Amino acid sequence: MPNQVTVLMSTYNGGQFLQQQLNSLYAQTYPNVKILVRDDGSRDSTRELLAAEGKQGKIEQLEGHDNLGATGSFFTLLRHAAQTKTAYVAFCDQDDVWHADKIARAVSLLSEVSDHPALYCSRLDIVDEQLQSLNLSATPRKIGFGNALVENIAVGCTMVLNRKAIDLLCQQTLPDHVYVHDWWCYLVISCFGEVIFDDNALIKYRQHGGNVIGAATNHIGVLKRKLARLFNAPLWISEQAVTVLELFADRLPPAEHELLSLLIEAKSSYWFRVRLALSPAVWRQKSIDNFILRLVILMNRI
Secondary structure, eight states: OOSOEEEEEEESSOTTTHHHHHHHHHTOSSSOEEEEEEEOOOOSSHHHHHHHHHHTTSOEEOSOOOOOHHHHHHHHHHHHHHTSOOSEEEEEOSSOEEOTTHHHHHHHHHGGGTTSOEEEEEEEEEEOTTOOEEEEOOOOSOOSHHHHTTOOOOOGGGOEEEHHHHHHHHSSOOOSSSSOHHHHHHHHHHHHSEEEEEEEEEEEEEOOTTOSSOOOOSHHHHHHHHHHHHHSOSSOHHHHHHHHHHHHTTTOOHHHHHHHHHHHHHTTOHHHHHHHHHOTTSOOSSHHHHHHHHHHHHTTOO
16 A cells, blocks of 8 residues: 555553553554554563564564663664655654544645655643643744754654655664754754644643653743753753754755854854854744743853
8 A cells, every 4th residue: 555654663661551552553544554663671561562462463563672762762663664665654652642533634734745855743632641631732833943953842752754754864874962863853854844733632642650751741840841951951952963964064055054053163152152142043932941042052051
Protein backbone atom coordinates (compact mmCIF):
# COMPACT_ATOMS: atom_id res chain seq x y z
CA MET A 1 0.00 0.00 0.00
CA PRO A 2 1.28 3.51 -0.77
CA ASN A 3 1.97 6.33 1.68
CA GLN A 4 2.90 4.17 4.64
CA VAL A 5 3.24 5.85 8.03
CA THR A 6 5.84 4.26 10.30
CA VAL A 7 5.19 4.97 13.97
CA LEU A 8 8.47 5.07 15.88
CA MET A 9 8.09 4.11 19.53
CA SER A 10 10.88 3.99 22.08
CA THR A 11 10.02 2.16 25.31
CA TYR A 12 11.61 2.17 28.75
CA ASN A 13 9.94 0.55 31.78
CA GLY A 14 6.56 1.36 30.24
CA GLY A 15 4.58 -1.73 31.15
CA GLN A 16 1.95 0.14 33.15
CA PHE A 17 0.45 2.09 30.25
CA LEU A 18 2.00 0.58 27.13
CA GLN A 19 -0.86 -1.70 26.10
CA GLN A 20 -3.33 1.18 26.18
CA GLN A 21 -1.10 3.23 23.90
CA LEU A 22 -0.59 0.33 21.49
CA ASN A 23 -4.34 -0.22 21.33
CA SER A 24 -4.83 3.41 20.33
CA LEU A 25 -2.30 2.91 17.53
CA TYR A 26 -4.09 -0.21 16.31
CA ALA A 27 -7.34 1.80 16.23
CA GLN A 28 -6.03 4.49 13.86
CA THR A 29 -8.36 5.20 10.96
CA TYR A 30 -5.45 5.69 8.56
CA PRO A 31 -5.20 2.46 6.55
CA ASN A 32 -1.43 1.96 6.25
CA VAL A 33 0.35 2.14 9.60
CA LYS A 34 3.46 0.20 10.62
CA ILE A 35 4.62 0.26 14.25
CA LEU A 36 8.37 0.03 14.81
CA VAL A 37 9.51 -0.30 18.43
CA ARG A 38 12.89 -0.13 20.11
CA ASP A 39 13.22 -0.91 23.81
CA ASP A 40 15.82 1.18 25.62
CA GLY A 41 16.77 -1.31 28.33
CA SER A 42 13.53 -1.93 30.24
CA ARG A 43 13.65 -3.95 33.44
CA ASP A 44 9.89 -4.35 33.98
CA SER A 45 7.29 -6.23 31.93
CA THR A 46 7.73 -4.04 28.82
CA ARG A 47 9.88 -6.43 26.80
CA GLU A 48 7.59 -9.39 27.48
CA LEU A 49 4.57 -7.35 26.40
CA LEU A 50 6.34 -6.27 23.20
CA ALA A 51 7.38 -9.85 22.45
CA ALA A 52 3.75 -10.98 22.72
CA GLU A 53 2.57 -8.20 20.40
CA GLY A 54 5.34 -9.02 17.96
CA LYS A 55 4.38 -12.70 17.81
CA GLN A 56 0.91 -11.60 16.75
CA GLY A 57 2.44 -9.53 13.93
CA LYS A 58 1.13 -6.25 15.33
CA ILE A 59 4.51 -4.57 15.74
CA GLU A 60 8.08 -4.86 14.52
CA GLN A 61 10.99 -4.56 16.94
CA LEU A 62 14.57 -3.47 16.47
CA GLU A 63 17.13 -5.80 18.00
CA GLY A 64 19.23 -4.66 20.93
CA HIS A 65 18.29 -3.13 24.27
CA ASP A 66 21.21 -0.87 25.09
CA ASN A 67 20.19 2.18 27.12
CA LEU A 68 20.77 5.10 24.73
CA GLY A 69 18.39 7.60 26.29
CA ALA A 70 15.31 8.98 24.57
CA THR A 71 17.15 10.98 21.90
CA GLY A 72 19.58 8.20 20.99
CA SER A 73 16.82 5.63 20.87
CA PHE A 74 14.52 7.73 18.66
CA PHE A 75 17.41 8.63 16.35
CA THR A 76 18.19 4.91 16.00
CA LEU A 77 14.57 4.29 15.01
CA LEU A 78 14.61 7.23 12.59
CA ARG A 79 17.78 6.00 10.88
CA HIS A 80 16.22 2.56 10.44
CA ALA A 81 12.99 3.99 9.00
CA ALA A 82 14.96 6.22 6.61
CA GLN A 83 16.35 3.07 4.97
CA THR A 84 12.83 1.91 4.07
CA LYS A 85 10.36 3.34 1.56
CA THR A 86 8.02 4.73 4.21
CA ALA A 87 6.35 7.99 3.19
CA TYR A 88 6.06 9.37 6.74
CA VAL A 89 7.31 8.72 10.26
CA ALA A 90 5.57 9.61 13.52
CA PHE A 91 7.30 9.74 16.91
CA CYS A 92 5.35 8.04 19.68
CA ASP A 93 5.69 7.92 23.46
CA GLN A 94 4.81 4.75 25.37
CA ASP A 95 2.29 6.13 27.85
CA ASP A 96 -0.10 8.39 25.91
CA VAL A 97 -3.35 7.66 24.06
CA TRP A 98 -3.86 8.83 20.47
CA HIS A 99 -7.19 9.89 19.00
CA ALA A 100 -8.22 7.54 16.21
CA ASP A 101 -7.82 10.19 13.49
CA LYS A 102 -4.43 11.48 14.68
CA ILE A 103 -2.39 10.01 11.82
CA ALA A 104 -5.05 10.60 9.17
CA ARG A 105 -5.22 14.32 9.99
CA ALA A 106 -1.44 14.70 9.99
CA VAL A 107 -1.09 12.99 6.61
CA SER A 108 -3.92 15.09 5.16
CA LEU A 109 -2.15 18.31 6.09
CA LEU A 110 1.31 17.10 5.10
CA SER A 111 0.09 15.91 1.70
CA GLU A 112 -0.50 19.55 0.75
CA VAL A 113 3.26 20.31 0.99
CA SER A 114 4.79 17.16 -0.46
CA ASP A 115 7.31 19.09 -2.60
CA HIS A 116 9.54 20.15 0.33
CA PRO A 117 10.49 18.97 3.85
CA ALA A 118 7.59 19.34 6.25
CA LEU A 119 6.91 18.62 9.91
CA TYR A 120 3.46 18.31 11.48
CA CYS A 121 2.94 18.87 15.19
CA SER A 122 -0.02 19.78 17.37
CA ARG A 123 -1.41 20.82 20.72
CA LEU A 124 -1.70 18.35 23.57
CA ASP A 125 -4.59 17.38 25.79
CA ILE A 126 -2.60 17.08 29.03
CA VAL A 127 -4.21 14.42 31.22
CA ASP A 128 -3.61 12.61 34.52
CA GLU A 129 -2.98 8.90 34.95
CA GLN A 130 -6.71 8.17 34.52
CA LEU A 131 -6.81 10.23 31.30
CA GLN A 132 -8.80 13.04 32.91
CA SER A 133 -8.00 16.37 31.23
CA LEU A 134 -5.85 18.83 33.15
CA ASN A 135 -5.43 21.49 30.47
CA LEU A 136 -4.51 22.06 26.84
CA SER A 137 -1.02 23.03 25.78
CA ALA A 138 -0.55 26.49 24.33
CA THR A 139 -0.76 27.46 20.67
CA PRO A 140 2.40 29.21 19.43
CA ARG A 141 1.95 32.78 18.21
CA LYS A 142 4.76 32.60 15.65
CA ILE A 143 6.79 29.68 14.32
CA GLY A 144 10.16 29.94 12.63
CA PHE A 145 13.90 29.36 12.72
CA GLY A 146 14.50 32.27 15.11
CA ASN A 147 12.17 30.61 17.60
CA ALA A 148 13.59 27.12 17.04
CA LEU A 149 17.08 28.34 17.93
CA VAL A 150 15.98 29.25 21.46
CA GLU A 151 12.79 27.28 22.17
CA ASN A 152 11.03 24.09 21.15
CA ILE A 153 7.29 24.23 20.43
CA ALA A 154 7.13 20.89 18.58
CA VAL A 155 6.45 18.09 21.08
CA GLY A 156 7.85 14.84 19.72
CA CYS A 157 4.83 12.62 20.40
CA THR A 158 2.70 14.88 18.18
CA MET A 159 5.25 15.01 15.38
CA VAL A 160 4.91 13.49 11.90
CA LEU A 161 7.59 13.99 9.22
CA ASN A 162 7.17 13.65 5.47
CA ARG A 163 9.67 11.78 3.29
CA LYS A 164 11.66 14.86 2.31
CA ALA A 165 12.03 15.78 5.97
CA ILE A 166 13.21 12.24 6.80
CA ASP A 167 15.81 12.40 4.03
CA LEU A 168 16.98 15.87 5.07
CA LEU A 169 17.47 14.84 8.68
CA CYS A 170 19.20 11.56 7.87
CA GLN A 171 21.40 12.59 4.95
CA GLN A 172 23.85 13.85 7.57
CA THR A 173 24.89 11.99 10.70
CA LEU A 174 22.18 12.41 13.32
CA PRO A 175 24.12 14.27 16.01
CA ASP A 176 24.67 13.37 19.65
CA HIS A 177 25.19 16.97 20.77
CA VAL A 178 21.56 18.15 20.80
CA TYR A 179 19.00 18.85 23.51
CA VAL A 180 16.45 16.26 22.41
CA HIS A 181 15.31 14.64 19.17
CA ASP A 182 12.11 16.65 18.69
CA TRP A 183 13.81 20.04 19.19
CA TRP A 184 16.47 19.04 16.65
CA CYS A 185 13.79 18.14 14.09
CA TYR A 186 11.97 21.45 14.66
CA LEU A 187 15.24 23.37 14.32
CA VAL A 188 16.32 21.72 11.06
CA ILE A 189 12.92 21.66 9.36
CA SER A 190 12.15 25.27 10.30
CA CYS A 191 15.39 26.22 8.54
CA PHE A 192 14.94 24.21 5.35
CA GLY A 193 11.25 23.35 5.14
CA GLU A 194 7.82 24.01 6.65
CA VAL A 195 6.39 23.43 10.11
CA ILE A 196 2.64 22.84 10.31
CA PHE A 197 1.13 23.41 13.75
CA ASP A 198 -2.35 21.96 14.32
CA ASP A 199 -4.50 23.74 16.91
CA ASN A 200 -6.41 20.50 17.47
CA ALA A 201 -5.24 18.34 20.38
CA LEU A 202 -5.21 14.77 19.08
CA ILE A 203 -3.14 13.15 21.84
CA LYS A 204 -3.96 12.51 25.48
CA TYR A 205 -0.55 13.37 26.97
CA ARG A 206 -0.44 11.41 30.18
CA GLN A 207 1.34 12.87 33.23
CA HIS A 208 2.60 10.47 35.89
CA GLY A 209 5.56 9.83 38.16
CA GLY A 210 7.56 7.97 35.51
CA ASN A 211 7.55 10.59 32.73
CA VAL A 212 11.01 11.13 31.24
CA ILE A 213 10.15 14.72 30.30
CA GLY A 214 6.45 15.44 30.72
CA ALA A 215 4.70 18.79 30.94
CA ALA A 216 4.50 21.31 33.76
CA THR A 217 0.83 21.75 34.66
CA ASN A 218 0.98 24.69 37.08
CA HIS A 219 2.77 28.03 37.42
CA ILE A 220 5.25 26.76 40.02
CA GLY A 221 6.16 23.79 37.86
CA VAL A 222 6.65 26.04 34.84
CA LEU A 223 8.90 28.39 36.85
CA LYS A 224 11.00 25.52 38.23
CA ARG A 225 11.51 24.13 34.75
CA LYS A 226 12.58 27.50 33.36
CA LEU A 227 15.06 28.05 36.18
CA ALA A 228 16.46 24.55 35.72
CA ARG A 229 17.00 25.21 32.03
CA LEU A 230 18.72 28.48 32.84
CA PHE A 231 21.12 27.27 35.54
CA ASN A 232 21.42 23.50 34.98
CA ALA A 233 21.20 23.17 31.21
CA PRO A 234 23.01 20.03 29.98
CA LEU A 235 23.80 21.82 26.73
CA TRP A 236 24.12 25.47 25.74
CA ILE A 237 21.76 26.76 23.05
CA SER A 238 24.86 28.04 21.26
CA GLU A 239 26.32 24.51 21.22
CA GLN A 240 23.26 23.19 19.40
CA ALA A 241 23.61 26.10 16.96
CA VAL A 242 27.24 25.11 16.34
CA THR A 243 26.04 21.60 15.44
CA VAL A 244 23.61 23.02 12.86
CA LEU A 245 26.37 25.13 11.34
CA GLU A 246 28.81 22.22 11.18
CA LEU A 247 26.34 19.89 9.47
CA PHE A 248 24.59 22.29 7.11
CA ALA A 249 27.00 25.20 6.52
CA ASP A 250 27.19 24.68 2.77
CA ARG A 251 23.42 24.92 2.24
CA LEU A 252 22.15 27.38 4.86
CA PRO A 253 20.10 30.28 3.48
CA PRO A 254 21.96 33.61 3.98
CA ALA A 255 19.64 34.99 6.67
CA GLU A 256 19.72 31.80 8.72
CA HIS A 257 23.51 31.57 8.34
CA GLU A 258 23.90 35.14 9.60
CA LEU A 259 21.63 34.53 12.59
CA LEU A 260 23.45 31.32 13.54
CA SER A 261 26.78 33.10 13.34
CA LEU A 262 25.50 35.94 15.52
CA LEU A 263 24.29 33.54 18.19
CA ILE A 264 27.56 31.62 18.20
CA GLU A 265 29.68 34.78 18.30
CA ALA A 266 27.56 36.08 21.19
CA LYS A 267 28.98 33.34 23.40
CA SER A 268 32.42 35.00 23.37
CA SER A 269 31.64 38.67 22.66
CA TYR A 270 29.65 41.11 24.80
CA TRP A 271 29.01 43.33 21.75
CA PHE A 272 27.46 40.43 19.86
CA ARG A 273 25.40 39.54 22.94
CA VAL A 274 23.96 43.06 22.96
CA ARG A 275 23.17 42.80 19.25
CA LEU A 276 21.49 39.43 19.74
CA ALA A 277 19.53 40.59 22.81
CA LEU A 278 18.15 43.53 20.83
CA SER A 279 17.39 41.50 17.72
CA PRO A 280 13.75 40.60 16.88
CA ALA A 281 15.12 37.72 14.78
CA VAL A 282 15.08 35.43 17.84
CA TRP A 283 12.01 35.05 20.03
CA ARG A 284 10.13 32.86 22.46
CA GLN A 285 6.37 32.46 22.48
CA LYS A 286 5.37 34.21 25.70
CA SER A 287 6.17 37.86 26.49
CA ILE A 288 7.75 37.01 29.85
CA ASP A 289 9.84 34.25 28.25
CA ASN A 290 10.91 36.67 25.54
CA PHE A 291 12.05 39.13 28.22
CA ILE A 292 13.89 36.39 30.11
CA LEU A 293 15.57 35.34 26.87
CA ARG A 294 17.12 38.81 26.49
CA LEU A 295 18.42 38.64 30.06
CA VAL A 296 19.77 35.14 29.51
CA ILE A 297 21.65 36.33 26.43
CA LEU A 298 23.19 39.30 28.27
CA MET A 299 24.15 37.00 31.18
CA ASN A 300 25.90 34.74 28.64
CA ARG A 301 23.78 31.73 29.65
CA ILE A 302 23.35 30.69 26.01
